[in-house]
Amino acid sequence: MTEDERTPGRPHVTLQDVARRAGVSLATASRVLNGTTQVRADLRERVLAASGELAYTPNAHAQALAGSSSMAIGVICHDVSDPYFASIARGVMRTAAEHGLMVMLASTFRDPAREIEYIAMLRAQRARAILLIGSGFEDRDWERSMGAELEHYQRAGGRVAVVSRHRTLKADAVLPQNREGAAELARTLVGLGHRDFAVLTGPRLLTTVADRLGGFADALAEAGIELPEDRVIEAGFTRDGGYAAAERLLNGGDLPTCVFAVTDVMAIGALAAFRDHGVDVPGQVSLAGFDDIPIVRDLTPPLTTVALPLDLMGERVMELAVREPASRRSRVERIKGEVVLRSSTAAPRQRR
Amino acid sequence: MTEDERTPGRPHVTLQDVARRAGVSLATASRVLNGTTQVRADLRERVLAASGELAYTPNAHAQALAGSSSMAIGVICHDVSDPYFASIARGVMRTAAEHGLMVMLASTFRDPAREIEYIAMLRAQRARAILLIGSGFEDRDWERSMGAELEHYQRAGGRVAVVSRHRTLKADAVLPQNREGAAELARTLVGLGHRDFAVLTGPRLLTTVADRLGGFADALAEAGIELPEDRVIEAGFTRDGGYAAAERLLNGGDLPTCVFAVTDVMAIGALAAFRDHGVDVPGQVSLAGFDDIPIVRDLTPPLTTVALPLDLMGERVMELAVREPASRRSRVERIKGEVVLRSSTAAPRQRR
DNA sequence: CTGAAAGCGCTTACAG
């Protein structure tokens, strides 16, 4: 493409330029290039040739404005650098690519103001769908404002899909079975001989935390094992939170025989704290996480966890957002977690 | 907002609706909302009120089309789930948010066709800038096609900025000092007493691999230490590649006293392979990586590496893309790596 | 300071 082949003064080649060079009307050029209607073969050829010669790239904004269709999907997460999100994102990106969609990504760092702001931006972009990846809040205010913002978006034709439970959001959802997975893990650990547990958690307002903690505690209760409140240690929902929680546990006097961190990321921090304080895992204390992010296989010891097919969950949530719903009801896809025993857990030392 | 407050049949509230409700012209409403010109206070008030009452959201496509300005930045990486990218992305996202920009993300999995395709899509979106995160190729063909595509974009006013060296791309760049960092690491390891090395690398066509390997080998040579070709083991540029490379090393007969994996991600794989084969690190072999991704602190043993300020690099590359250049010359920001000694390296056992 | 109007680059009924 050289300067004089396009309309002078314009930085981009337009459909008009292509049509002119091909000797057809704007309409015909448009029809050839997005193949809706039949066009006579020779005209078709000429348009294609002209488009190629001029290296024509359609203006997505003009297309969106004229056709009111956008190829953009908004994806909102808490932190791009969290490996849990990163694994899900892999599936999201792959599936987006397969559908020729662009992903607009936003990190909110759990700042509600930022979440609202991003939804407004995505509304402005006329994103075709918005994906919320990660735990919701058990919080009336947060829910109300998010809900209002999203409904607004949905009324204008936008689609919303989420990974993880959001109490009242009316949206398609991929739901990891957090309660069931945590319960199954508890039963497995009890089966190993453990009777004395602690749980390291993030803020209990997060639905994911509430579900995993609840499922774990309930299963223990069914086995006749109590989880005293002072054995539930709440900290940041991060690696450093796990580290801090484990340190608080260590300072709290006698250790339990088994610790459950509600996410692998927190478990990584806990493992580091145990190592730094000379506590052997699983010799002195067993440790388990949840999620099965890829790295936990490479820890020493490799981490027992509840495996979630994260990549697949990303794929599914994107597909929910893209596929037209058969009915008006929200679709729900439940994802089962599978307990994976690795060397970070063992039978307790002085059993009996 | 209720149905009858906006133009019937339209899903979105438009500026026209706002203007009508405020009793002003389209132009005035526009001026109030993007604050270019002065507008009389009372009109201003009325427009703001109307906009709020109708929950008006501007149509970004119409804005982009009319003003030919887009708030979107394209970010192209190889794999969103790679922790190296994830850390850089954190800085990118934060900086984007500070500037009110949206990030359109693309994963290419190093597929050249996909890279080209994404650049075309970003061109269609009239993205304000494109960020290439990750190593370039020492490959004429790849370079030619990428170069052509990007120049095309740049001629139309697009900005391009990269992290890592791309031989001939005319773009602003954040350049980690791979050669120097690897050389410094080599000197440090030699200082520890090592004389017998192996290097685990990704494809040597990647500029990052070439630079780190080259810097390491040169520094060894300066110390009078040879790095035989069969001590350079090439594999995939991933965790599994590192694992495979380490296994090949183990099968190759006598172990070196020290192994350098050109990225932390490969080092993680190597560490797992050593563990699986009962090779003690650093007892039998020392291991070092490069990048200092967050997780390597939590490995056992924690990994010696060359630390790069990844988050900061993300911030910088975004700022290069956003700030107007003073001259037409490409700007280059060099980033120094710092050797961080952790427990994965030690003096060799049977020294002397 | 304010408004009428042109124009951004497309798509898509509507006639032919």
Add this chain to the structure above:
DNA sequence: CTGAAAGCGCTTACAG
């Protein structure tokens, strides 16, 4: 099948 024209929702010279 093809083309002239209206319209998508804004911004911004250009007059007043």
